[in-house]
Amino acid sequence: MPSFNEKIRRWRLAVIGGGSAAAVQVRQGDVPPQETIVIGARWGTGMEFLGNFILQSYVEELQVSDSPGGLRSVVDPGQLRPSASQFDGYVRDSLMSSGAVLKQGRVLEIEGTEGAFLIHVLNGDGTISYVCAESVVLATGSAPRQPSRRWAEAGAVSHEVVHADIAQRRTERWAGRSVIVVGAGNSGMQAAALVAPDAAEVVLLGNRYVGMFPTENPDRFAWRAPSQLTYELVGKSALECGERKWRTPCVRHLVYDGLDVEGGRVSWTYSESRNQNPLGSRSLPGRCRHAQAAERTPSGPADWRESRDLARTTVVWATGNEPVFPGGELVATLVRDDKGALAVDEFGATSTPGVFALGACAGQPSVNETTPALVRAERRFFQRSLRPAGATAAKEVLT
Ligand SMILES: Cc1cc2nc3c(=O)[nH]c(=O)nc-3n(C[C@H](O)[C@H](O)[C@H](O)COP(=O)(O)OP(=O)(O)OC[C@H]3O[C@@H](n4cnc5c(N)ncnc54)[C@H](O)[C@@H]3O)c2cc1C
Incomplete structure (x- = not known):
């Protein structure tokens, strides 16, 4: 392994x-x-797994620079939003034409101190190379949260698998089966719409009723346009499930209290009081033959219990994203927030001098909230400025 004294170029910044x-x-x-x-391990957005799926944000919300042409030039006329693959190509082109040197590979570890960081890179051919830089900006993003081991053993898959199957025109994983989607944010709502044409029934289990943006919920991360289809399917199937003309499967949305897998069955409980909303009230027992399978719970806060045979059920996990980081001691000891993202100050500085972060790995949840780190600005160390409440050393969070 080379030492810091070795004569390799020392970059002002490694992103x-x-x-x-x-x-x-x-x-x-x-x-x-x-x-x-x-x-970078690859060039393009981490949303690439969505393929031709239309993104939620408008073109203007997804610009990464003011360069002429930009994202608008690759989006089809009449479209407010790009597809994930159009955005992917735009991000790739933006990086390639930026004037920076691009090195493809996966960063395994960063060591050193401000002024002399040594970055270990796993190249595509399996070899390791080293990059030296005065400052480092982490922009390593996030990845869909995976089902726990217990659920994975029961066959549960992350919602990204649904998108990957659709891209390959494959539906065997859910065709003719009950589909339980755990998590009812935009990812869950959108996965539900993708499986609906082929599934036997779809049940979305959310921990709350999110509501449509902006009419029901002003939060920009509430349900956006692509989720509207699932919203409509819940309402429409409530009216038509079981009718002869109705060919699309039953789609229901429930705020649930408990979820379990045991003895070859997936079961969940829910109460009427937590489902007094436009979708829950249309998904409670009594609406159609699927909901008729519900049993009254003998006691406890939940009113109803339903279960399905695991052998005929596909469980899709859509409970959000987790930040992604390279390995090694230096990154592991950076202070994080209560969601596991890196805590940064107003300059994008982390708790270690010379190491900065932005984007999803720093808790910036969307492209238009991604603000560049100011590496050259006069340094005010994180410890003296914005230490978020609840921030703690990463090692503590991870144990
Ligand atoms: C289903 C879904 C839909 C979304 N829709 C929208 C939307 O419509 N609008 C919006 O603004 N946001 C949306 N988001 C959020 C969006 O993903 C983020 O805003 C954005 O992608 C974050 O960009 P990023 O560069 O921080 O991370 P990413 O796009 O995840 O990019 C991180 C990159 O770092 C690379 N990388 C990771 N680790 C290493 C390593 N060790 N070495 C080298 N490279 C590495 C990865 O390969 C990846 O290319 C959506 C997210 C999901 C899951």
Whole structure:
């Protein structure tokens, strides 16, 4: 392994990650691209698994720079929103034409201190190479949360698997089966719509009723347009499930209290009081033959219990995303927030001098909330400024 004294180029800045946050950093940050190396496992957004699926954000919300042409030029006329693959290509082009040097590979570890970081990179051919930089910006994004071991053993899959199957025109995983979607944010709602044409029935289990943006819920992360189809399917199937003309499966949305898998059955409980909302009230027992399978719970807070034969059920996990990081001691000891994202100050500085972060790995939840780290700005260390309430050393969070 080379030492820090070895004569390899010392970059002013190394950006780790190849998604929209990396592009924002290179295009809008305060270190010139010519002094920047970007190291990414791939070039393009982490939403690439959505393929031709139309994104929730409008074109203007997804711009990573003010360059002419931009995302609008690759989006079809009449479309407010790009597809994930159009956005992927746009991010890739933006990085490639930025003037920064791009090195493809997976960063395994970062060591060193401000002024001299050594970055270990696993190259595509299996070899390891090293990059030296004065400062590092982490832009490593996030990935869909995976089902726990118990649920994975029961066959549960993450919602990204649904998108991957659809991209390959495969529906065997859910065709003719009951589908239980755990998590009813946008990812769950959208996965439900994708499986609906082929499933026997779809039940969405959410921990709350989110509501449509912006009429029911002003939060930009409430249900967006692609989720509207599932909203409609719940209402329409409530009216028509079991009618002869109705060919689309029954789709229900329930705020649930308990979920279990045992003895070859998936079961869940729910109460009437937590389902007094536009979708829950249309999904309670009494609406159609599927909901008739519900049994009254003998006692406890939940009113109803339903179960399905695991052998004829597909469980789809859609409970959000988790930040992704390279390994190694330095990154493991960076202070994180209560969701596991890196805690950063107003300059994007982490708790370790010289290490910055932006994008999903720093808790910035959307492209237009991704702000570049100001690496050259006069440094005010994190410890003296914004230490978020509940922030704690990563090792504590992870145990
Ligand atoms: C289903 C879904 C839909 C979404 N829709 C929208 C939307 O419509 N609008 C919106 O604004 N946001 C949306 N988001 C959120 C969106 O994913 C983020 O805003 C955005 O992708 C974050 O960009 P990023 O660059 O931080 O991370 P990512 O896009 O995840 O990019 C991170 C990159 O870093 C690379 N990387 C990771 N680890 C390493 C390593 N060790 N070494 C080298 N490279 C590494 C990865 O390969 C990846 O390319 C959606 C998210 C999901 C899951």
